[in-house]
Amino acid sequence: MSLEFKEILEDPELRKYFHEFCKKRFCDENIKFYEAVEEYKKLDGNKQKESVKEIYNKFVRPECDFQINIDNDVVVDIENGLDNPDQNIFDRANSSVYGLMRQASYPAFLKSNIYKEAIKQNLTEDEYQSKKIAASGMLSKEEREIRKLQRELEEDKEDSCSYEMKMCCVCIVAITLPCVSTKLLDYFEEERN
Numbered sequence: 001m002s003l004e005f006k007e008i009l010e011d012p013e014l015r016k017y018f019h020e021f022c023k024k025r026f027c028d029e030n031i032k033f034y035e036a037v038e039e040y041k042k043l044d045g046n047k048q049k050e051s052v053k054e055i056y057n058k059f060v061r062p063e064c065d066f067q068i069n070i071d072n073d074v075v076v077d078i079e080n081g082l083d084n085p086d087q088n089i090f091d092r093a094n095s096s097v098y099g100l101m102r103q104a105s106y107p108a109f110l111k112s113n114i115y116k117e118a119i120k121q122n123l124t125e126d127e128y129q130s131k132k133i134a135a136s137g138m139l140s141k142e143e144r145e146i147r148k149l150q151r152e153l154e155e156d157k158e159d160s161c162s163y164e165m166k167m168c169c170v171c172i173v174a175i176t177l178p179c180v181s182t183k184l185l186d187y188f189e190e191e192r193n
Contacts, residue, residue: 002110008109013121014118015031017114018031018105018109019031021115022109025108027104027105028066029067029068030097030101032059033066033093033094033097034094034097034101036058036059039051040052040055040087040090052081052082052085052090056082060078060093068096068097069096069100074096077092
């Protein structure tokens with residue numbers, strides 16, 4: 001199961017990885033514009049007036065360095081609002097850019113090594129493995145057993161005798177299934193402390 005595009009844009013760390021990916025594909029003007037518009041919306045009136053011209057000159061003006069790919073009528077609407085801009089002046093352009101990133105950059109990002117690295121860096125190993133397993137569509141038999149035992153142990157913490165017995169059973173499972181032993185032993189070490 002992959003992260004949703006919205007989740008990537010809302011998480012500052014994940015967005016950095018997406019930005020890096022877009023830069024390598026020479027389409028980082030889209031994410032830069034998106035970020036500039038998000039910042040623009042947080043400004044007060046006077047600062048917005050200065051910022052609107054900067055954003056226009058950097059991303060919208062024909063033949064500018066980071067020109068975004070938007071319809072001409074959207075460009076004209078922005079140009080008509082430059083003298084008296086409101087908070088929504090870039091909404092149509094931002095919507096177009098968001099759609100373009102969602103349709104073109106995002107699917108390629110999900111297949112990239114940069115995305116895999118982003119997930120590894122931003123999730124705990126258990127979260128990463130859970131997402132990886134969920135993406136494959138099934139849990140292994142061992143993983144189902146581990147989760148079942150973890151739930152039961154959570155319920156039995158009050159009854160120390162039952163808890164200790166189940167811990168012994170889980171240790172036996174861990175010994176017989178080496179692929180899960182480290183994960184189980186880590187879990188019980190945390191629980192014991």
